Amino acid sequence: MKKTIEKLAGDTEGVSYELTVFRFKGTSKTAPSAYIQAALHAGELPGVVAVHALMPLLRKAEAEGRILGDITIVPAANPVGRAQFLFGEVEGRFHLGTRTNFNRDFPLIDRPNKNALPPANPMATADVRLKRLLVELSMGHDIVLDLHCDFESVPYLYVPAQLWPAMQDCAGAMGVDAVILWDGASGAAFEEAAIHPYLQMPPEQAGFDRRVVTTVEYRGLGDVYEKYAKSDAEGLYRVLATRGVIADEKAAKPRKFTGIAAPIDHVEMVDMPRAGAILFHVEPGQHVRKGARLATIVHTPGEPDGSVDVLAPQAGYVFTRVVGRSGRAGDNLIKMIGEKRSADARSGALEA
Secondary structure, eight states: OEEEEEEEEOSSTTOEEEEEEEEEOOSOSSSOOEEEEEOSSTTOOHHHHHHHHHHHHHHHHHHTTOBOSOEEEESSOOHHHHTOEETTEEOOSEETTTTEETTSOOOOOSSSOGGGSOOOOTTSOHHHHHHHHHHHHHTTOSEEEEEEEESEEOOEEEEEGGGTTTTHHHHHHHTOSEEEEEOSOOSSOHHHHHHHHHHTSOHHHHTTTTOEEEEEEEEETTOOOHHHHHHHHHHHHHHHHHTTSBOOTTTTSOOOOOSEEEEGGGEEEEEOSSSEEEEEOOOTTOEEOTTOEEEEEEOSTTSTTOEEEEEOSSSEEEEEEOSOSEEOTTOEEEEEEESSOOTTOOSSOSOO
16 A cells, blocks of 8 residues: 655645545556545545545455555545634535535546646645546546535435446445436536546447446434444445455445435425424435425414424435524425426536
8 A cells, every 4th residue: 555645735825735645556457446535525524434444444455465456545535625614613515715615616527638637727726726636636547436425314326327227236335225316517526527538438438337436425414433434434345346446255245226216306405495493304214205294494483373394395205304403495404306307306416
């Protein structure tokens, strides 16, 4: 294993950042390669602890000569966001200087070649230079895993529609409960940047059956526990074994994906009709019928008509809900996978 530190200058004098990168060299020239990064949204830590638990498994495989393909690991992909603390809370989703989501506006290139990247611009803001660096680090890998988490949710994946159902083995290996299949644009999220060069090729050249690109949503912000770190690390290891990056027959044994897979236009973004306190009646992982009470919003406490129920727009599966218990009118409350296309269907990113 080789450890390197990538330096990233800050936007003001005297400020700089460091990005740790671990690389394992494979022994086979034909084996697929893998790239794994965590905490692009810097406050999302389930992926960080999963990577920490994965590293001993990779070191053991390396010592035993079982790493066949090159593996690149970035355990904490956003040192810029990790340094943004406001009133004791990390603000790792948006760059405070540009107000841009750290998982949007990645460079989209037409071929998987570093020469296709825009030139490194020292005058660009730190978040822009970070995004270019991450695309460069991930480039050329057959497997690209971007580890995130939601607010409160089941474990699920975002997967480019072109890679499904070939990626069912990976969903089974990770043991996720749901898969959202997207097509079109996603606001140039990291996942889109990783798959974009191959979408410009004829399918027979793109190698979609060999390719794995996904955003992994590891439950919720508060689900940072040793038991999840261990099980998620084992899931990542099984993906690497299943796809031939690591030699391990036991870990590569197929696991059937038994969850829900649906196109992104089936996702219902259930929003708050009024500002107020939130009383949830459902949890992530529940199936609901059309018209079921999802939540009650207490908007005028003490008044006879001071609350309003939020009902399911169609039958489906609740896979996320917000972590807070108050909000404004129009704020997202719940995401559910409907049995049919949403009346408010979206083809790209679900949120800013």
